[in-house]
Amino acid sequence: MKSSDRPRTMFDKIWDTHLVRDVPGEIPMLYIDRHLTHEATSPQAFAGLRVRELPVHRPETVVAVVDHNVPTLPGRRLMDVVDQPSVLCIETMAENARDFGVTLLDMDHEDQGIVHVIGPELGLSLPGTTLVCGDSHTSTHGALGIFAIGIGTSEVEHVLATQCLLQHKPRTMNIRIEGRLADGVSAKDIALALIGRLGTDAGTNHVIEFTGSAVEALSIEGRMTLCNMAIEAGARAGMVAPDEHTIEYVRGRRFAPAGELFERAAAQWRELAADPGAVYDVVHRLDLADLAPQVTWGTNPGMVTGVTGTVPDPEVIRDPEARAGVRQALEYMGLTAGQRIQDIPVDTVFIGSCTNSRLEDLRTAAGQVKGRRVADGLRAIVVPGSMNVRRQAEDEGLADIFRDAGFEWRAAGCSMCIAMNGDRLSAGERCASTSNRNFEGRQGRGGRTHLVSPATAAATAVAGHFADARQLWWKEIR
Numbered sequence: 509m510k511s512s513d514r515p516r517t518m519f520d521k522i523w524d525t526h527l528v529r530d531v532p533g534e535i536p537m538l539y540i541d542r543h544l545t546h547e548a549t550s551p552q553a554f555a556g557l558r559v560r561e562l563p564v565h566r567p568e569t570v571v572a573v574v575d576h577n578v579p580t581l582p583g584r585r586l587m588d589v590v591d592q593p594s595v596l597c598i599e600t601m602a603e604n605a606r607d608f609g610v611t612l613l614d615m616d617h618e619d620q621g622i623v624h625v626i627g628p629e630l631g632l633s634l635p636g637t638t639l640v641c642g643d644s645h646t647s648t649h650g651a652l653g654i655f656a657i658g659i660g661t662s663e664v665e666h667v668l669a670t671q672c673l674l675q676h677k678p679r680t681m682n683i684r685i686e687g688r689l690a691d692g693v694s695a696k697d698i699a700l701a702l703i704g705r706l707g708t709d710a711g712t713n714h715v716i717e718f719t720g721s722a723v724e725a726l727s728i729e730g731r732m733t734l735c736n737m738a739i740e741a742g743a744r745a746g747m748v749a750p751d752e753h754t755i756e757y758v759r760g761r762r763f764a765p766a767g768e769l770f771e772r773a774a775a776q777w778r779e780l781a782a783d784p785g786a787v788y789d790v791v792h793r794l795d796l797a798d799l800a801p802q803v804t805w806g807t808n809p810g811m812v813t814g815v816t817g818t819v820p821d822p823e824v825i826r827d828p829e830a831r832a833g834v835r836q837a838l839e840y841m842g843l844t845a846g847q848r849i850q851d852i853p854v855d856t857v858f859i860g861s862c863t864n865s866r867l868e869d870l871r872t873a874a875g876q877v878k879g880r881r882v883a884d885g886l887r888a889i890v891v892p893g894s895m896n897v898r899r900q901a902e903d904e905g906l907a908d909i910f911r912d913a914g915f916e917w918r919a920a921g922c923s924m925c926i927a928m929n930g931d932r933l934s935a936g937e938r939c940a941s942t943s944n945r946n947f948e949g950r951q952g953r954g955g956r957t958h959l960v961s962p963a964t965a966a967a968t969a970v971a972g973h974f975a976d977a978r979q980l981w982w983k984e985i986r
């Protein structure tokens with residue numbers, strides 16, 4: 509039977525059309541349509557090309573951006589960069605882009621931003637394609653129906669040189685999510701709840717296709733948040749099938765096809781969803797009706813509970829290893845068993861990162877803080893995911909809402925998500941963060957990260973302690 513005769517998953521369809529070589533006993537070889545690259549993981553790859561005296565095979569498919577090491581102070585210049593290694597990364601990116609003929613969105617470029625925000629925004633990320641980047645959260649682009657994966661630096665070099673990637677075929681997983689979300693509950697809460705229930709290794713070696721009424725109801729930006737967090741569930745990639753919303757999202761974007769070409773492409777995108785009867789290796793179903801806003805209390809994204817919940821008690825956990833893990837997490841986080849989540853005061857609120865720094869995120873957060881003030885003594889910063897998001901937010905008046913409330917309003921970059929650019933927590937500092945990782949030291953040595961949605965982060969900034977964003981939609985809390 510031809511592979512086209514059996515019902516296929518969305519992933520199967522993209523895989524089949526991009527397979528260059530598939531020989532028994534060898535690792536399959538895939539064609540890569542789009543390669544995004546940033547200053548933190550590309551220097552050795554370009555250095556490798558120089559040593560071998562190889563050009564970039566198709567420079568027009570590669571776009572480079574600086575995001576991880578850049579300061580987010582408005583009007584930033586090279587002298588604002590936090591340390592010498594970061595300066596070197598940024599300068600090396602510029603040199604490599606110039607020498608290899610690759611488009612660069614440098615620190616002062618009007619389209620600069622976090623690589624996973626600018627790809628979809630500029631129409632560089634297109635449905636039905638393969639996309640790679642030397643960065644784990646490349647899964648974000650899968651929200652548009654793309655097989656998008658993070659690759660290592662030696663693979664970056666390989667793709668630059670050949671436009672191909674050696675890749676073992678991952679297994680497929682379908683996570684079907686049903687239920688209607690309350691106001692104040694968002695894609696981030698779905699992602700955290702899902703990781704809490706299925707575990708941080710649930711997706712290992714799998715590509716997840718998210719389906720179901722709750723996923724269809726999400727905006728395209730919400731789907732990006734969900735696919736972004738697929739990595740924290742251990743998955744290789746996350747994907748959502750393109751629908752009419754996807755097509756309208758892509759239409760008119762700078763690097764997207766236009767006119768007749770767009771209509772032809774869109775007709776193909778409509779065929780991408782899994783065929784009825786397609787078989788996945790693993791299927792999960794989740795009903796998220798009545799889902800509460802989620803707050804992590806521990807040191808991985810699966811250590812999570814509802815904002816109305818309490819910090820768990822390790823002593824009631826039977827499994828000794830799990831018990832020790834929770835004990836250690838609580839010690840690092842400075843929390844005690846049974847403590848109410850809403851009684852935990854925070855020092856800092858960070859709204860940003862490739863998980864939650866798009867326009868919709870900022871609109872939601874601004875809606876929570878409008879006419880209110882950040883709690884006394886609390887540091888609150890908003891870091892838009894791109895300079896385009898920043899400008900749009902300024903035009904819409906969101907920036908003024910944030911500034912009036914006492915938030916710092918920054919330029920685009922990874923910022924406090926990763927603490928390698930000057931934005932960081934100090935030891936013991938507690939942060940409500942819209943980012944995706946909360947392991948020890950992630951936001952600065954000794955820093956304590958609680959992962960939350962933009963709505964929860966904003967509500968928390970106003971309250972001074974974790975607050976239920978569902979309530980702020982209709983009543984004053986202080």
Ligand SMILES: CC(C)[C@H](C(=O)O)[C@@H](O)C(=O)O
Binds near residue numbers: 549576643644
């Ligand atoms: C710096 C980079 C390698 C890293 C990643 O791949 O994820 C970063 O983006 C992160 O989020 O930890």
Ligand code: SF4
Binds near residue numbers: 575643863922943
């Ligand atoms: S925002 Fe954070 S998670 Fe996203 S690419 Fe940057 S460092 Fe990685």
